[in-house]
Amino acid sequence: MDIRSMHFVERVRERLDDDELQRNLKRTRGRNAASRAAAVAAFSDFDAVRQRATEIRRSVLRDLDVWLERFEAKATERGATVLWARDGEHACELIADIAKRHGVRTVVKSKSMVSEEAGLNAALEAAGVRPVETDLGEYILQINDNEPPSHIIMPVIHKSKEQVSELFARVHGTPPKTDIEALTHEARAVLRPEFLAADMGLSGGNFLIAETGSVAIVTNEGNGRLCTTLPRVHVALTGIEKVIPTLEDLSTLLRILPRSATGQALTNYVSMLTGPKHAGDPDGPDHMYFVLVDGGRADLLGSEFEDMLRCIRCGACMNHCPVYQTVGGHAYGWVYPGPMGSVLTPLYQGLEKAKDLPHAATLCNQCGVVCPVSIPLPELMRRLREKQVERGLRPWSERLALRAWAWVAGRPKLYALASRIGVRYLRWLADGRDRIQVMGLAPGWTAQRDFPAPAAKTFRELHAERQRAKSRGGAR
Amino acid sequence: MRPSIAFAAIRLLESAGYTVVVPDSQTCCGQPGYNSGDSEAARALARKLIAEFESFPHVVAPSGSCAGTVKVHYADLFADEPAWRARAEALAAKTFELTQFLTDVAGVSTVSGTFSGSVTYHDCCSGLRELGVKAQPRALLDSMPGVRRIEMRDCEECCGFGGLFSVKYPDISGAIVQRKCESIRGSGAYAVALGDLGCMMNIEGRLRRSGDELTEVIHIAELLAGPDGEGG
Numbered sequence: 203m204d205i206r207s208m209h210f211v212e213r214v215r216e217r218l219d220d221d222e223l224q225r226n227l228k229r230t231r232g233r234n235a236a237s238r239a240a241a242v243a244a245f246s247d248f249d250a251v252r253q254r255a256t257e258i259r260r261s262v263l264r265d266l267d268v269w270l271e272r273f274e275a276k277a278t279e280r281g282a283t284v285l286w287a288r289d290g291e292h293a294c295e296l297i298a299d300i301a302k303r304h305g306v307r308t309v310v311k312s313k314s315m316v317s318e319e320a321g322l323n324a325a326l327e328a329a330g331v332r333p334v335e336t337d338l339g340e341y342i343l344q345i346n347d348n349e350p351p352s353h354i355i356m357p358v359i360h361k362s363k364e365q366v367s368e369l370f371a372r373v374h375g376t377p378p379k380t381d382i383e384a385l386t387h388e389a390r391a392v393l394r395p396e397f398l399a400a401d402m403g404l405s406g407g408n409f410l411i412a413e414t415g416s417v418a419i420v421t422n423e424g425n426g427r428l429c430t431t432l433p434r435v436h437v438a439l440t441g442i443e444k445v446i447p448t449l450e451d452l453s454t455l456l457r458i459l460p461r462s463a464t465g466q467a468l469t470n471y472v473s474m475l476t477g478p479k480h481a482g483d484p485d486g487p488d489h490m491y492f493v494l495v496d497g498g499r500a501d502l503l504g505s506e507f508e509d510m511l512r513c514i515r516c517g518a519c520m521n522h523c524p525v526y527q528t529v530g531g532h533a534y535g536w537v538y539p540g541p542m543g544s545v546l547t548p549l550y551q552g553l554e555k556a557k558d559l560p561h562a563a564t565l566c567n568q569c570g571v572v573c574p575v576s577i578p579l580p581e582l583m584r585r586l587r588e589k590q591v592e593r594g595l596r597p598w599s600e601r602l603a604l605r606a607w608a609w610v611a612g613r614p615k616l617y618a619l620a621s622r623i624g625v626r627y628l629r630w631l632a633d634g635r636d637r638i639q640v641m642g643l644a645p646g647w648t649a650q651r652d653f654p655a656p657a658a659k660t661f662r663e664l665h666a667e668r669q670r671a672k673s674r675g676g677a678r
Numbered sequence: 679m680r681p682s683i684a685f686a687a688i689r690l691l692e693s694a695g696y697t698v699v700v701p702d703s704q705t706c707c708g709q710p711g712y713n714s715g716d717s718e719a720a721r722a723l724a725r726k727l728i729a730e731f732e733s734f735p736h737v738v739a740p741s742g743s744c745a746g747t748v749k750v751h752y753a754d755l756f757a758d759e760p761a762w763r764a765r766a767e768a769l770a771a772k773t774f775e776l777t778q779f780l781t782d783v784a785g786v787s788t789v790s791g792t793f794s795g796s797v798t799y800h801d802c803c804s805g806l807r808e809l810g811v812k813a814q815p816r817a818l819l820d821s822m823p824g825v826r827r828i829e830m831r832d833c834e835e836c837c838g839f840g841g842l843f844s845v846k847y848p849d850i851s852g853a854i855v856q857r858k859c860e861s862i863r864g865s866g867a868y869a870v871a872l873g874d875l876g877c878m879m880n881i882e883g884r885l886r887r888s889g890d891e892l893t894e895v896i897h898i899a900e901l902l903a904g905p906d907g908e909g910g
Contacts, residue, residue, distance in 0.1 A: 211847075218849055232832070524836045528853045562847060564840025564854075565713060566803040587715030600714070608711055608719030612726065614703040625679075637886055646848025651855065651883030654679070661681035665700055 203321050203350060205551045207535030210558035217529045226362050227530055234356075234521035237465025238572065245461060255458045256576040258451045259512035266503060269412045269445045270494070276415030280477030282490040286442075289497045290320030296493050297322065297404070297437055298329040304435050304489065306331055306401040310393075312419065312426035313337040314406030315354055315515065316439050316495055318537040319550070322404075323348065333404075334396045336425040338389055342366055345373045352531030354538060355463050355517040360530050393425070403429035403487065405475075407440035408514070409455060410492070413448045416476040417492065420459060420469050427473050436475065436487040442494045443511040455514060462574040463516040498550040506585055510545050512575040519569035519579055525562055534559060541569040541579040548586050557595055560586035618662050625656045679875060686903035687740040687776050693903075694784040701730045707739075709747040712755070713841055721755050728752070728765050736783065737773040740899045742805020742874050743841075745775040750808045775805050776899055777814040777873060787821055791904040794824030798867035799898075800858070800881065801834045802874035815873060815898050822902070830865035832857075839880040855884040862893060869894035871901050 206213065217223055242248045262269050274284040287293035293316070301309065309326060311317065311333055323333045323344070335344040339358035343349040346369055351357030358366070363382055370388055371378040379385050405426055407417040417438040419426045430436050446452060460466040479486030502508050520526040520540025531539030536547045536556070544559040560583040569579045590596050610616050631638045632655035641648045688698045708723030727748065731737045739745040749770045756763035780786040797819060805811035819825050838844065838854025858881060862870045870893060872878055882895035 214847070214850060218853060524838060524854045524857075525847075525850055528850050561843070562850070564803070564836050564838060564843045564851075566836035566840070567807040568803075568834075568836065571807055584713060584715065587713070588717055589715070591715040591717075596715075601716075604711055604714055604716045604719060608708075608716065608722065611705040611708070611723055614705055617705040637883070639887075644845050644848075647845055647883075650848050650852030651880065651887045654879055654882050654886075656679040657681050659681065661684045664681050664685070 203318050203537050205536045205547070205555050207547050207551070207556035207559055210533060210535060210556075210562060213533045213535060214529050214562075217533045222362070222365075223360055223530055226360055227527060229362070230359055231527050234464065234517070235572075238462060238518060238521065239465075241461040241465040241467060245457075245467070248458075248461070251454060251457050252574055252576065254454050255514075255574055256512065258446060258454060259514070259575045262446055263443070263503065263508055263511050266443070266445070269447060270442060272447075273410050273412040273415060273445050276412065277477070277492055278415070280415045281480070282415065282477050282492060284492045284494065287320075287493055287495040287497070290316075290322075290495065291325075293320045293439060293493050293495045293497075294322055294325035297439065298325060298331070300435065300437060300491055301326070301329065301331045301402060304401065306435060308332045308334060308396065308400045309402045309404050310334050310336050310396055310400040310425075310429045310433065311340070312403070312405045312421065312429040313340055313355075313357070314404065314439050315351075315537060316406060316441055316497075317404065318351065319497060320439075320495065322439070331402075334393070334400070336393050336397065336423075336429060337421075338386065338423060338425075341389055341393065342369065345369065350532065350537070352539065353517060353520060354515055354542075360532065397425075397428045397432050400429075400433045402435040402437060403431075403433040404437045404439060405430050407438045407444055407492075408459070409452055410440065410445040410494075411447075411449055411452055411474075412445055414474075414476055416474050418452055418456075419473045419475070420456070420471070421473070422464070422466075422470045424471050427471055430473060430475050431485050431487065434487055435489045435491070436478070437491045437493060438475070439493045439495070441499055442496055443499050443513075458574040459514055459516055462518040462572065502549060507545070507549055507582060509577050510542075510549065510582055512577055513542055513546075514575055515542075516574055518572040518574065522568040522572050524564060524566060524568070541583070542577075545579060545582045545586065553586065553589055553593065554595060557590060560584075560590070618660070621660045622663065625658075625660055628653070628656050629658065631655075679879070680897065682906060683740055683875065683897045683899050685906050686897070686899040687738070689903045689906070690776065690780060690786075690789065690899060691738060691784075693790060694780060694786050696736070696784070699734065704730050707744045707747045709743060710841060712747060712751060717755060724748075724752050724755050724766065725762065728762070728769050731773075732765060732769050735772065736779065737769065738776055738779045739773070740776040740873070740897065742775045742802045742809055742811055743876065745773055745778075746804035746808035748773045775809050775811050775873060777818055777902075778805075778809060778811050780902075781814040781817055786818070789818055789821060789902040789904075791822055791902045792824065793822060793869075793896075793901050793904070795868040796826045796828050796866065797869050797871050797901070798828045798830040798862060798865040799833065800830070800837065800862070800870055800872040800877065802872055802877045803836050805873050806834055811873065815871070818898075818902055819871065825901075828865045828867045830861040830867070830870075832861050835861075837877045837880050839876045841876060844880060851880070852884070855880050856888070859884050859888060859890070863890065867893075869896050869901070871896050871898045873898045 352360040478490040526540040548556040637652040708720035711719035752766035844851040
C-alpha cells in the first residue's frame, strides 16, 4: 500500500472537519474499551496470562530463526510449501506465481493486514487474477473503490450502517436496507457463490505453530474457514514474527487475544490448518502454501525496537488511544494506525516518510497499559523521536527552541531571569485579565483554548522574599 | 505560573512534620527534552537535578509528570553510564508525587483544607500510569468534611495536553480536551481537582474558551492545604 503518512497534519485537518466521520467516531468511541474492560474484569487470571503471553512472544523472538526453521520443517513434512518473501512486493510476486502455476482466476480472501502491506489486491489484478474480499468489513471497503481499512480488526469502523446501506444499494442494485442483519445476508448472498467458484483461498495467519507446522486463524465470521478449505489452493500470508513454539503457547495467547481485541472470551471461529488435504480427508485444499514476509521485521530483531515484534494485532492500543479515537485510522496514512502503527510505519516505511507519527501521541500510556503482550508503545515512540533528532529530521525551529531551553535550564540564574521575564510578558499579554486569548508563540494553543495568565511573581521570587522575611524574623 | 501551588505543597509537607528545602539552583527535570527525543539535553538536566537532590532523604514534586520523569525515566537515560545510573536509581527510590508521599510515606490522613463543595478528580496520565497515583488523592479528598467527591466519566482518559503535543497538534489536542471538559461538566461537580500543572492549564484554558466561567480548576495541593495565610 502506498504511504501517505507524510501528509499527517493535512489528513488530520480533513478528518476533524468531516462531520460524518466525527459522528461515526463518537458513536463507537469507548465501546471496544468497555468490552475489553468487562472481559478482563470477568477473567481472574488476566494479569498472569498477560505476563505469560509476553514471555512467550519475547522468548520466541530471541531465537526467531530457529523457530522459523522448525516451522518450515514441520509444515513441509505435512505437505505444505513454505516460501520466504523479502518484502511485500516479493510476496506479491510469489503469490502471482502460485496463481499462475495452478491456473487461478479468482481468489477469495479472508482478512490479512500483511496483504494490505503488500498491496496484494492490486498486484493480483495486474496479474489477471480477481481478488474477492470476504471479511464483511473488507468486502465493504473493496466494493467502495478499494478504500483502505481504518482499523486492523474492524476495518470499516469509520462507517455508519447508513453509509453501508447506500453503498450496497448502489453496487448491488438492490433496495436500500438499514437493518444490519439484512445487509449481512445481502453480502452473504453475493459472497457464497464466490467461495464455491474460487480457485484459491488466501488467508492471513494470527499464529504459526512451530511444533505442528500449522497456521491458526482467529475470526468471527466463518469466512476464514471457507477460504481455507473450499478452494483447491490455500495460501497463508503472514509476517515472519508470528511464529510461536507450541499448541500450549497458542492456548495461552488465545486466552488473551480476543479479550483484548473485542472483549470476547473466545472468537466464533478458531481454525487450525495443517498441510493440504491428505488421503482420506473429507475436505481441504489440494495445495497449501505459506508466504512468510520479512518486510522490515528482521531488521528490528536485536534492536531497541524488538519489543514491537511481539505485537499480536489485537487493536487494543488504538481502541484506547485518545488520538486515534479523535482522528480515526485513515489519518495515519498507511496500513497500521494508532499507537502500534505510529511505531511500525516509520520502522517499515522509513522514518523520513512518517515524521509526524511518533509525535502524534500524548504519551498517555493507555496503550501500553492495555497491550496484551506488554509492548512499551510510548517508550518506542519516544525512541523514534530520538532517532529523528539524531538524524536531523526535526524542523530547525524545534531543534533550536529545545537547544535554547536546555541551555537556559542548565543555568539557574539565567533560568530564574527568563522565568521572571516570561511571567511579565504573559501578564502584559493578558492585559489585566486572568487569561490570554491570542498568543503569538503558540497560536495553535490559543486557537483551541485560553492560556491562563500567570501570577505576578514567580515562585522563586516569592520564596526568596519569604525566606528573607523569615530570617529577619528569626534574628529579632 | 502558579506559585501558590508550590507554597501549598510546602504547607502540606510542613504540617506533616517535614522541613522543606527548595534548592536554589533547581530548574527543570528535563522532561520536555526527554519526550522530544533530545536525550542529550535531558541527560544534562538529569545530572544537574540528581546532584542537587540526592543528599535529601525524600524528594517530592507537586506534579505527577515531573515525579514520573525522575522516578521512571532517569535511569534509562544512563543506560551506558553505570555510576550515574546507580545515582539515578537511588534518587528514583526516594522520589514521590505529593499525594503519594503524604499518604504512603508520611501517613497523613487529615489535611487543613477547608474547601466546601463537590469535587471531581482528573487522573493525570503520568501520575496514574507511571506512579500508580489513584487512591491517594481520593483518600485525602474524602478526609475533608466539606468535600463531596463525584467521579466523572472516563476520569483516567488523557486530557490531550501531552506537553509539546498540544503545541504541535493543537487541533487534535483541542478535540481531546473538549471531551474531557464535557466529562467534567457532566459530573456536575463544582470543581475539578488534579495533580499536574500542564493538564490544569489545558483543561482550564478549554473550559474558559468554551464559555464555562464557573467550573473551578484547582490543583490538588491547594485544595488540600487550604488558603495561604501569608498570601501570594
